[in-house]
Amino acid sequence: MAKVLKAVAAVMLGRGFGVEQDVDVRGLSGSDHNFSLVATKGTVRTVVDVSTFGSQNDLVSLLGKKMDLIGSDALLVDMTGNEELSSLGKVYNIQILPPGGMALGDILGVYIDGIEQRESESPRVVVNE
Amino acid sequence: MKMDGEEEQEISQKITFTAEAFIRMIGSLSNTFGSAGGSMMFQMGKDVGSYETRKLLQELDDSEAEPEALMRKILEEVSSHGWGEMSLTEFDLLEGVVEVVLHHNVFETYCDEIDMPQCFFLRGYLAGIIEELTEQRLHFKESKCYAFGDEDCSIKMVKG
Numbered sequence: 001m002a003k004v005l006k007a008v009a010a011v012m013l014g015r016g017f018g019v020e021q022d023v024d025v026r027g028l029s030g031s032d033h034n035f036s037l038v039a040t041k042g043t044v045r046t047v048v049d050v051s052t053f054g055s056q057n058d059l060v061s062l063l064g065k066k067m068d069l070i071g072s073d074a075l076l077v078d079m080t081g082n083e084e085l086s087s088l089g090k091v092y093n094i095q096i097l098p099p100g101g102m103a104l105g106d107i108l109g110v111y112i113d114g115i116e117q118r119e120s121e122s123p124r125v126v127v128n129e
Numbered sequence: 130m131k132m133d134g135e136e137e138q139e140i141s142q143k144i145t146f147t148a149e150a151f152i153r154m155i156g157s158l159s160n161t162f163g164s165a166g167g168s169m170m171f172q173m174g175k176d177v178g179s180y181e182t183r184k185l186l187q188e189l190d191d192s193e194a195e196p197e198a199l200m201r202k203i204l205e206e207v208s209s210h211g212w213g214e215m216s217l218t219e220f221d222l223l224e225g226v227v228e229v230v231l232h233h234n235v236f237e238t239y240c241d242e243i244d245m246p247q248c249f250f251l252r253g254y255l256a257g258i259i260e261e262l263t264e265q266r267l268h269f270k271e272s273k274c275y276a277f278g279d280e281d282c283s284i285k286m287v288k289g
Contacts, residue, residue: 028256029171029249030269031164057161064165067172070266 004077004099005036008048011108012039017046027068035065036077044119046073054080056088063092073115075108148235152247171253171269178257181207186261196222196262203258204229211235212251213282225288227259227267234282240275248272252284259286 009019017039024032025047037048047066051058059076066074077097078085089096095111098104158166185203194202197220204215213234220227234240236247252269259267267286273279 027164027168027171028266028268029168029252030246030272031167031171031249033164033168061162061165064162064168068165068168 004079004097004104005048005050007100007104008075008077008097008108009037009039011105012037012046012112015041015109015112017041017044025069027065028070029068031065031068033065033068042119043071044073044115045069045071046075046115048075048077050077050079051082051085052079054078054082054085056085059085059088059092059094059096062094066094075111148239151250152236152239152243155247155249167249170249171256174250174253174255175257175260176253178254179261180257182258182261196220199262200227200258203262207254207258212254218283219285222263222265225265225267226270226285227255227287228283228285229255230273231282231284234275237275237282240282244276246272246274246276248274248282248284252286255284255286 005021009021012019018041019037019039021037022034023038024034025038026032033047035047036050039046039048047062047069049058049062049065062074062076066072074094075097076085076089076094077099079099081098086096095107097107155166155170158169160166162169182203185206186199189199189202197217200220201217204217208215213231213236216230216232218228218230231251234248240247252272256267256269259265265288267288270285270287272285273281273283275282
């Protein structure tokens, strides 16, 4: 798991994000949410979790945490390549990442392009630190 | 057995839900989804608080009243729903601070037993009321809680 997080962190760092590992972020509800990685650049914040067994609960959990952090984007690394997670991720607006390989960098690159384009058109405000 | 319309309507609009069952529901969400469980309860509470405030505002027909006065009226009304006796102790929209104290909070025993606050739904509920009344999005800041040995339960909401 550490290897894939290092790979994600390397791509994010390469694109100018600050990256922290194993971070607690307090949400609007007062809950403290732990994330495997948190990447920030200006007002953009992306939170990252890892699903070890490809469970849908991991995705729902990340959605619940994301809802509590207004203005944050979320990525879930699926270590199993569960296609159901990929489909659900689209519904929940959470990008699902493969556990490694060329695809990881490619998908992450497109994802960051999308964020940067969105930010240049209408910057977001991150609530809560 | 047939019921007349009035009786049927009354039955269909109310359910009885014990505080213990509610706490179990929160526990189940937290066990399944971790910290996201609290966030989900907060979101549900917010939606309900918002909805009930809109409904009460229509019934009160008092659109000219100040938000603070409306908040007091709404808290008085929702206090009768069984959550506890809610009173507004701070309402400062310029600073973005609202604090509500709950006496006889229905969850008192459980907060004490579990040794941690169980008020995610109520925090959201208050956030929903406040947002509906003031168009300000406040988030939870701190609380007094039976679980911390405090005498009362209080929920403080502040601006981002």
